[in-house]
Amino acid sequence: MITSLYHQYLAQPTMRSVQSRAAFLPAISTRPSLRRFNRVPNSASRTYNKLQREMDDWMASAALRRAVEGPRRSARVNAETEGSGKAAPVSLVLGGDGFCGWPTALHLSENGHKVIIVDNLLRRKIDEELGTQSLTPISSPQERVAAWKEISGKDIEFIEMDVSGPLSDVMDLIGKYKPDNIIHFAEIRAAPYSMKTPANKAETVRNNLIGVHNVLISMLEHVPDAHLIHLGTMGVYGYGTVDGAIPEGYVNVCMGSKEMEIVAPYHPGSVYHTTKCLDNVLFNFYVKNDQLRITDLHQGIVWGVETPETARDPRLVNRLDVDSDYGTVLNRFAVQSALGLDITPYGTGGQTRAFINIADTARCIRIATENPPDHGERVKIFNQVAESHRVRDLAMMMEKLSPEGSKVTMIPNPRNEKSENELDVINQNFRSFGWDPVLLDQGKAQELVDTIVKYKDRLIVNNLNPTSFWGKKQEEACTKTESPIMA
Numbered sequence: 001m002i003t004s005l006y007h008q009y010l011a012q013p014t015m016r017s018v019q020s021r022a023a024f025l026p027a028i029s030t031r032p033s034l035r036r037f038n039r040v041p042n043s044a045s046r047t048y049n050k051l052q053r054e055m056d057d058w059m060a061s062a063a064l065r066r067a068v069e070g071p072r073r074s075a076r077v078n079a080e081t082e083g084s085g086k087a088a089p090v091s092l093v094l095g096g097d098g099f100c101g102w103p104t105a106l107h108l109s110e111n112g113h114k115v116i117i118v119d120n121l122l123r124r125k126i127d128e129e130l131g132t133q134s135l136t137p138i139s140s141p142q143e144r145v146a147a148w149k150e151i152s153g154k155d156i157e158f159i160e161m162d163v164s165g166p167l168s169d170v171m172d173l174i175g176k177y178k179p180d181n182i183i184h185f186a187e188i189r190a191a192p193y194s195m196k197t198p199a200n201k202a203e204t205v206r207n208n209l210i211g212v213h214n215v216l217i218s219m220l221e222h223v224p225d226a227h228l229i230h231l232g233t234m235g236v237y238g239y240g241t242v243d244g245a246i247p248e249g250y251v252n253v254c255m256g257s258k259e260m261e262i263v264a265p266y267h268p269g270s271v272y273h274t275t276k277c278l279d280n281v282l283f284n285f286y287v288k289n290d291q292l293r294i295t296d297l298h299q300g301i302v303w304g305v306e307t308p309e310t311a312r313d314p315r316l317v318n319r320l321d322v323d324s325d326y327g328t329v330l331n332r333f334a335v336q337s338a339l340g341l342d343i344t345p346y347g348t349g350g351q352t353r354a355f356i357n358i359a360d361t362a363r364c365i366r367i368a369t370e371n372p373p374d375h376g377e378r379v380k381i382f383n384q385v386a387e388s389h390r391v392r393d394l395a396m397m398m399e400k401l402s403p404e405g406s407k408v409t410m411i412p413n414p415r416n417e418k419s420e421n422e423l424d425v426i427n428q429n430f431r432s433f434g435w436d437p438v439l440l441d442q443g444k445a446q447e448l449v450d451t452i453v454k455y456k457d458r459l460i461v462n463n464l465n466p467t468s469f470w471g472k473k474q475e476e477a478c479t480k481t482e483s484p485i486m487a
Contacts, residue, residue: 088114090177091369094163094215095185097141098123099319100231100302100361104183106309106316107362108369109154116177117141119186120162122207123319126193126326132463134319135335135455136305147315164211167218174218181369182219184230186211187275191235192325192414192468194272201271208275209282216286227372228294229365230283232276234354234385236298238267240421248426249298249381263381269417270470283379291375295368299361300354300385300425303330303440305451307359318358320452323463324414329391330355332464333398334445338452339459340404346466347413349392350420354385357438367433382429386437397442401449412477416470 089112096105096117109115119141127133139147145156163170163186174182187208188194194204212230219226237246251264263284266277279296286292310316321327322335336343356364364384373380395408413419438444469475 088112089180089369090114090116091181091183092116092118092173092177092179093183093185094118094211095187096158096183097121097144098185098189099321100358101183101185102144103307103310103318103358104185104362104365105156106148107307107366108183109148109156110152110309111366113181113369114155116157116159116179117145118159118161118163118173120160120165122162122188130323130325130463132321132323132326132460133458135322135452135458136317136320137455137458138317138319139315143315147313151313151316162211163214164207167214170214170218171221174215175222178223179226182215182226182228183365183369184212184215184228187231187279188272190326191270191272192466194275195270195470196325196468204271205275208272209278212279212282216282216292219292220286220290224290224292225375226293227369228283228292229368230279230294230296231361231365232279232296232298233273234298234300234383234425235269235273236266236277236280237264238269239351239353239423240418241265241267245424245426246383248383248429249296249379269415280379280381287377287379293373293375293377295373295380295382297364297368297382297384300356300383300388301328301330302358302361303328303334303355304358304438304444304448305331307362309362320455322459324466325468327464329353330389330394330440331448333395334448335452335459336464337398337402337406338404338449339456340402340406341461341464342409343395343398343402343406344409344411344464345391345395346411346415348419349395349408349410350390351417352388352390352421352423354383354388354423354425355440356384356386357440357444360384360386360435360437364430364435367430367435371433380429383425383427384430385425385427387439388423388425389440397445398449401442401446403449403453411466412474414466414469414474414478416474 091108091113093101093105093108093115095101096115097119101117101119105115105117121141138144141158141160145158148154148156159173161169161173163173188204194200215228219228234246247264249264250261252259252261254260263280266280268274268277283292283294283296287294305318305320307318310318320331322332324332327335333343333345335341361384364382368380368382392408392410399406399408466478469478
């Protein structure tokens with residue numbers, strides 16, 4: 001449909017006005033919610049060709065959209081704020097030293113925002129606690145922002161502070177900087193880590209909920225017109241719990257004789273995911289009661305390491321976690337493939353999950369800053385995902401790419417989850433703003449493997465095996481089965 005519309009556009013030379021050309025845009029910007037990737041292992045090559053055709057079609061559509069609408073707002077932000085006397089938007093990036101926060105801070109800075117990173121460095125402390133480290137050698141926050149100033153000429157301020165600490169500290173922070181945008185990454189983000197011990201469960205709830213609530217109270221007191229953008233997770237919906245496509249946050253229901261729209265039911269799969277559900281409950285209260293402006297981004301699993309900004313200098317490199325607690329599944333498989341280790345899906349590997357590239361995480365945050373909800377508008381919920389993949393299909397792709405002959409070896413699942421599930425997700429909100437995501441293909445996966453090879457000497461191999469379990473049953477199954485990791 002997209003191709004035919006685009007060719008219709010090209011075939012009509014009489015359509016010279018912007019108004020006429022714009023009539024094609026709604027259809028061009030409509031795309032099926034998610035493309036199924038490699039559902040049948042033997043169809044990999046056909047799937048790659050299909051993905052390539054889709055990407056070509058979308059690049060053509062993007063070119064048409066730019067021709068009709070002009071440059072996207074990010075380009076205009078720089079043009080408007082540089083040399084115009086107009087103040088740059090002030091964006092607080094909470095948790096800006098982390099895997100998603102750091103590249104987002106750079107991307108916003110590059111696109112005309114005045115950025116202040118706030119981070120208590122908890123993620124670095126957890127590395128020490130777990131006896132692991134980022135596979136990439138990351139610089140200190142101070143070295144990072146100094147390098148960015150040297151490379152880009154742009155300032156990013158770094159403040160070491162815990163937003164889940166005293167409320168007065170957060171109130172003072174918000175009152176001092178009076179941000180236009182508050183980007184909230186400052187939560188314990190790993191499902192396995194949140195399930196590791198009773199203390200981990202308690203700290204995940206305390207850290208995540210108190211931090212969010214401190215920010216909400218401080219916004220209401222000092223910047224009620226600001227926009228809070230919260231990084232949530234697709235895991236709030238659960239997997240295999242919906243008959244049909246997962247909606248973007250809201251569903252229509254009939255209660256008695258009354259039809260109404262409600263927040264989609266939660267089905268969290270860990271303590272971490274549960275805190276994200278509770279965050280959303282707080283958001284809905286403060287929007288209803290105080291008309292705060294809030295966007296909640298339900299993000300898929302992130303893959304990749306670098307973004308255009310982090311790739312500009314080795315001192316800007318993003319962190320890459322590959323341990324069993326914090327390593328995302330595709331990055332973990334890529335490391336195993338690159339280094340000749342067994343590629344280890346859990347259970348049958350039949351879990352289907354939503355994915356997004358790390359560079360698109362930053363782009364989506366920037367798009368969200370440019371499209372805030374109005375006062376009184378409900379919490380905006382976007383499904384921040386690009387595509388879905390079955391875990392064992394990803395493992396087999398990485399097996400083919402392994403320079404060291406890695407093999408796929410299933411190991412017992414430390415989680416309490418369905419062994420197989422389908423997944424369809426609606427992601428039209430970001431599409432409507434012109435987002436054209438990076439999709440995973442064999443070439444992108446090869447780039448990831450090649451990047452990892454550069455840092456192979458930093459790998460701590462023993463941390464690849466699961467050490468966090470959802471219950472006694474899972475722990476017994478995992479501990480009585482020796483998990484091979486060397487190919």
